[in-house]
Amino acid sequence: MTVVKSTLPEPARRVAGEALQSTLVDLLGLSLIGKQAHWNIVGPRFRSIHLQLDEVVSVARSFSDTVAERSAALGLPPDGRPETIAAAYTLPGPKEGWLRDTEVVQLVVDALASAIERLRERIDATAEPDPVTQDLLIGITSELEKQRWMFDAENWPRDE
Amino acid sequence: MTVVKSTLPEPARRVAGEALQSTLVDLLGLSLIGKQAHWNIVGPRFRSIHLQLDEVVSVARSFSDTVAERSAALGLPPDGRPETIAAAYTLPGPKEGWLRDTEVVQLVVDALASAIERLRERIDATAEPDPVTQDLLIGITSELEKQRWMFDAENWPRDE
Amino acid sequence: MTVVKSTLPEPARRVAGEALQSTLVDLLGLSLIGKQAHWNIVGPRFRSIHLQLDEVVSVARSFSDTVAERSAALGLPPDGRPETIAAAYTLPGPKEGWLRDTEVVQLVVDALASAIERLRERIDATAEPDPVTQDLLIGITSELEKQRWMFDAENWPRDE
Amino acid sequence: MTVVKSTLPEPARRVAGEALQSTLVDLLGLSLIGKQAHWNIVGPRFRSIHLQLDEVVSVARSFSDTVAERSAALGLPPDGRPETIAAAYTLPGPKEGWLRDTEVVQLVVDALASAIERLRERIDATAEPDPVTQDLLIGITSELEKQRWMFDAENWPRDE
Amino acid sequence: MTVVKSTLPEPARRVAGEALQSTLVDLLGLSLIGKQAHWNIVGPRFRSIHLQLDEVVSVARSFSDTVAERSAALGLPPDGRPETIAAAYTLPGPKEGWLRDTEVVQLVVDALASAIERLRERIDATAEPDPVTQDLLIGITSELEKQRWMFDAENWPRDE
Amino acid sequence: MTVVKSTLPEPARRVAGEALQSTLVDLLGLSLIGKQAHWNIVGPRFRSIHLQLDEVVSVARSFSDTVAERSAALGLPPDGRPETIAAAYTLPGPKEGWLRDTEVVQLVVDALASAIERLRERIDATAEPDPVTQDLLIGITSELEKQRWMFDAENWPRDE
Amino acid sequence: MTVVKSTLPEPARRVAGEALQSTLVDLLGLSLIGKQAHWNIVGPRFRSIHLQLDEVVSVARSFSDTVAERSAALGLPPDGRPETIAAAYTLPGPKEGWLRDTEVVQLVVDALASAIERLRERIDATAEPDPVTQDLLIGITSELEKQRWMFDAENWPRDE
Amino acid sequence: MTVVKSTLPEPARRVAGEALQSTLVDLLGLSLIGKQAHWNIVGPRFRSIHLQLDEVVSVARSFSDTVAERSAALGLPPDGRPETIAAAYTLPGPKEGWLRDTEVVQLVVDALASAIERLRERIDATAEPDPVTQDLLIGITSELEKQRWMFDAENWPRDE
Amino acid sequence: MTVVKSTLPEPARRVAGEALQSTLVDLLGLSLIGKQAHWNIVGPRFRSIHLQLDEVVSVARSFSDTVAERSAALGLPPDGRPETIAAAYTLPGPKEGWLRDTEVVQLVVDALASAIERLRERIDATAEPDPVTQDLLIGITSELEKQRWMFDAENWPRDE
């Protein structure tokens, strides 16, 4: 017996559900590593990057809520438990301990770039089965691309 | 060479640091399982518990930030990465998929009770080495005990 | 002589206009039956559903304004008069008098499900002629699907 | 068996209930025709009247909620369903399609004047049976008379 | 020698003063028993009723201030001391200890119904001597009748 | 030809209009003498009374607007021009120049007492012809009686 | 014996005091005739001018407070009593009764132009004796010139 | 069977519970006598003390809520019913009727001093059994000592 | 060497970049001519259109920021320098000096209609290469079409 019914037919629901579940993991992961860097950063740009990271975390947390609730709305229970994130998260993450500010900037650029690449694939995959989910993924991509640029601009000249 | 210096002597710093790191893991874990339940709950009390869970998550997120920054302030880099939480989190957590409202209430009561028990041990341990850290742990305990009561009161009569 | 000119060619305008007019009737109808239930609900979940219904009404009112103004912006006068709504509204609605809370939950799930089904057809129909209107309908669908899930989650187990 | 009990004796309750139910229909009707004019108005005073109409709609919506909840508080289920409004609404309303600004001003003056006349009769009728309901109707009349004046002042010289 | 002078002649002042003093006791009593129930409620509707009780308390506190200041404005010192409330309060109140949610709902319905009945008598009594005081009592009655309905609607079916 | 039409029959309109016009003059006068005292007060209670006077001015300004707009709503143009206020204002007012704080308190008590006495006559006069206007005058009286008490309480013991 | 001492020598104080007292009368007069027009305006621009007049009134009230308190700060008790305004106000003012919107616009343009002309003379007169007072008058002139322009722009073509 | 479970062992819970229950009675009593004085004060410092008393009431109400919810959180139902307060309240309180401002100041100083003395004993008593409750009592003491100082400073020279 | 890297492949980036750069010029141009009209408008609808123009300017400024930052996010430096706008702006603009209100309304309708037409071409062009950019352009078009309608409705009958 179905617990929460879906407004989508089955194959469409499966495609949308997979896109949402993997996006959820990416966003929860980004929110955790963003905080990790926020706490452990050192160097002359400490304050500036410390504050900027909180914006990334805030964006990631807010979108993770939207994504998980969209999954539930389609009748698919989302999974954001610690063990699931640890097992499924594949974006770059920080090493243990203090992190130099330049390292942090590079790390965030790389993590966001990977997340964006994966989102663009899901945008293509969901266009047909569920344009409502696609529209949500487009909005997330737009914001993450903006965040990526701001860290990339901060990251120049790169050989510094 | 020390990156961030400490205002505490070494043995005190180690005790306080361990208390803060394990509290950080508990709080980040609570914030993740709180959201998991917030998304997956079903049953006639859906809305009421759904909203109450967001207060627990908000409390857990806010205290996790305070705890991690206190650790950094003592010269100890906090660790809140996904793999660390998954490995170190020992409080009860939800199973996969939809969760009945009564199950959720019981789960939160149990998870908070475990967290509180562990916090009370750390309050004792830090009294001597660092009353500043102890005061922070007392504040967290007070709030979690309030949250636990509100779920426990909701949970009665228990055999329902 | 045309009163308000359109930025769309004629056939596109007609398709978009029909989609918007029927969406307007659905949303105004939902706002009225949502309030009817808000006032007449009785039962142990009175307060919880009473508040949740006001969120549905608020969503429906706000989107009805956007939809009607979009229609006007395309040069098509929208029609939201009482007699038009009464004649054209086809979604489920409440009976007269007090309504048991469980009945209300089921009613809102059904009314929203019907509205969503009709919106998804209009999303397909407007993709080609006017992607701006389509984007608006996608946004409405996303929000109504979220509302539907929250009532459906509340509605479980269904045979209660 | 009575669902919601009343704090009024029966004859008083019936008089107050009828006054409230007919006021509810008038107010919901005004809110719908106010929005209809808000969307369809054209002419050099478009913006000014467009904004003023939203104030009328906001007043009518807010009072309709108060009136319906007062009816429920007296143990009488209010009826604001689309079919009820369409059947029972007797104030002047707009024709279909675009509306010239001068027409709109005249229409609102007329509709408010009719509503006020009917309210004054209900103020007399409820004085004895329920001064609490009377006080509410006095407050509504005061606000609608203010709105009527502002449209009437805008409407001069009338033969323009 | 009179301390604060009155703007009312003596017999009118006495009638208004008695109505205000007994209303003050009822409202302060309601604010105290509302909080008592807010703290001691248990059961599956804990959160929902816990929040709703705070609205009753807030209403009762705010009106008690208005009533006491109106009494002072008429030159009659109001009396809201603990011993006065305990001696003069005659509305139903809770027993000691934890309270089941269903009991709380019934208790509040009963206490509000008694308060309303007493207020309606004072509305009649003050109509002639002081319509300003009467108007204040009408406003309080209106709000308490709304609160009573919301608990009564929550209280159905009553034999549950 | 009538400019703004009335919703009241002629004799009722004349009674309400006279009550409103004389109330308007009293309130505008109070707002001007309140400010005069606010600027010219001296003595050890300067700050306390200086602030309290601004509350009286704020109340008088706000009610004067309501009263004048009610008059216009009844089709009677209100008159608040400087020469009209100077000619028609009959309440006590301050002498030129600096004012001792004790004088100010006594002056405000006297001016408010006169205004209240005149308002109570108008409450009686308008009860029959226009209960809507009466309700407005009751509200003004209630607030002015509260202000009068607060200055009278400040004014004790009077022979100090 | 001086009540409030001055920080200016005597001749300077007299010049500044006269400039402030006559500015006070102009501003209080403007605030009263602005409200008179706000209440009595009729015509198709009713709403637009009705709102704009409230901005003039708000500006005039706020500056009258600043001007009167500056006078007091220089040890000169300001005079803003009704009889003083009526006797000393020399700017144009409205006739009794309803006012056509075009008349109102012309009246405000004329009244502001006269006020500005008088202010510019006082700016010259106070430059030497008290640049602090001059600076305040410059600020008032700037704002009144802006208000005058907005009514003058509204007033075109003038022979309409 | 225990209704709400405790996170404290039994003897600790009893000590903390007694400290919280007697603090609750003191705070609810202070909130009632604070309001009583707020309404009945007369004298030249009326406004100043009238406002300051509302701060005491606000502090006492807010802490009473915290204290009662802490008691519930420890599994002990708090008791704040009118009869309990009247029976258990032992701090000084006002006599009936109007109160001279100097009397009020002395009364509040005395009542707060007694409350503080009793709180300091409970701070000692709870240090061992429950540092979380102790921390809450310390915070209440700090705020009440600040309030006491402000009334005591107002109360000087005492023989005035 | 690339300064800011792109998340799009080259040909897609070029198409999106051109769409964004020309939209940027249109929006900055609209913000400048909107302000020009805001300052230079004269006529009986001065205030109404003066305010409405500020909404257009606010919309144009806000979207120009979003568009330019999206361009940067794609690795393409946006160009909004004065000389670039002057050279590339091709929408209708106002002549020098005062502008009659009717002229302004027509000018804004025309400028917005041109901007919308160009945006619709870019919506088509970007659908394939970058749906994220397309979604942004759809949002801008939606808002500009709403603004255009409101000026067009104001512009009727056109031969006035």
Place this chain on the structure above:
Amino acid sequence: MTVVKSTLPEPARRVAGEALQSTLVDLLGLSLIGKQAHWNIVGPRFRSIHLQLDEVVSVARSFSDTVAERSAALGLPPDGRPETIAAAYTLPGPKEGWLRDTEVVQLVVDALASAIERLRERIDATAEPDPVTQDLLIGITSELEKQRWMFDAENWPRDE
């Protein structure tokens, strides 16, 4: 025939008008190049300067509005069209494309220094003909000098 009349005699008006028109061009130019730098800046101080530039833009936009409306208030239509800015703007501006953070800081220091120098000349020129305009220019200069310092302090040591 004059459209908007002036409150200044002709020669004074011409001097003030020229000062305001050239200030308008400088400020609009600064707002455009400030945004250009805000979007195109790269380097390790990206975030810090990116945010600081938005403050400059906000200041420049707000003052440009004040300056243009002051010009209109003096009866002189301001000119802020794209072609006018491009032709008349003479302060330093950025080259096309990405801009290194150090370059941006130097550019803003230079542009503000030029703007300030030109403003100081206009302060001298307007002192006699129109002290109201002079006062406005003094206010602008004060704010731009503060902004210049903050960029200059950031720009040190200069040979870095």
Place this chain on the structure above:
Amino acid sequence: MTVVKSTLPEPARRVAGEALQSTLVDLLGLSLIGKQAHWNIVGPRFRSIHLQLDEVVSVARSFSDTVAERSAALGLPPDGRPETIAAAYTLPGPKEGWLRDTEVVQLVVDALASAIERLRERIDATAEPDPVTQDLLIGITSELEKQRWMFDAENWPRDE
């Protein structure tokens, strides 16, 4: 080598710099002695003066920031270190320990009068070299003269 460049020529800069530095010391001194009195005041006007002193402190702190940043903007490093204030502050200040309310009022009147006298000299001195600095000093004088009046009015009759 100059660190921060100036926009003023040397002699002007020196005059403005001296005026700003001595004003900075006066304002920082006033903020410290204002707080000292705020904490140590006793007497029946405790609360009233306690609050008024915080307004003086707030004004002094805010202006000290403006003055110091203006000095920096002119290329002159301001000096507000404790030893500088202690050495250079010459206005009256309080003795150690508790301060009677009447003493405090007199002290603030005297300290502000001295500060104003010194500011008026600096207004004259800076008129020629830097009208921007002069304008700032005029604004400070205006506010301090208002504060002085309010304490002086409180201070009457002086022999009380």
Place this chain on the structure above:
Amino acid sequence: MTVVKSTLPEPARRVAGEALQSTLVDLLGLSLIGKQAHWNIVGPRFRSIHLQLDEVVSVARSFSDTVAERSAALGLPPDGRPETIAAAYTLPGPKEGWLRDTEVVQLVVDALASAIERLRERIDATAEPDPVTQDLLIGITSELEKQRWMFDAENWPRDE
């Protein structure tokens, strides 16, 4: 004769008083040197540190108020006069004139470290005599340790 009475016995009061007075001097000194650095800092991190210093100043000002009022609450008049701070302040402070950003960061780290060390001694000293004062000092230490960490993290690698 005692002016403000104490709620502590004499020896406890002396210990607490000394701890509070020396903390007051440290905090007022920190607020002054924080502002000094805020104004005089130069270098590429100007904006970032300039803003961060204002947070330190805000913290120091707010705690200095709390500390001084706690001292008064214990019956001990606090001393924060300029000469007292200059004489008693022993933490590191800045030299005269412009300060390089790296110097500022080091200075703040050192000053905060000294303040913290002294606070920790006072936490020990006050534990027994007054746990309420101790709790306040713990709160201050917690915040200053957080601020110290943020500057220390900014200060790395230290030999840069």
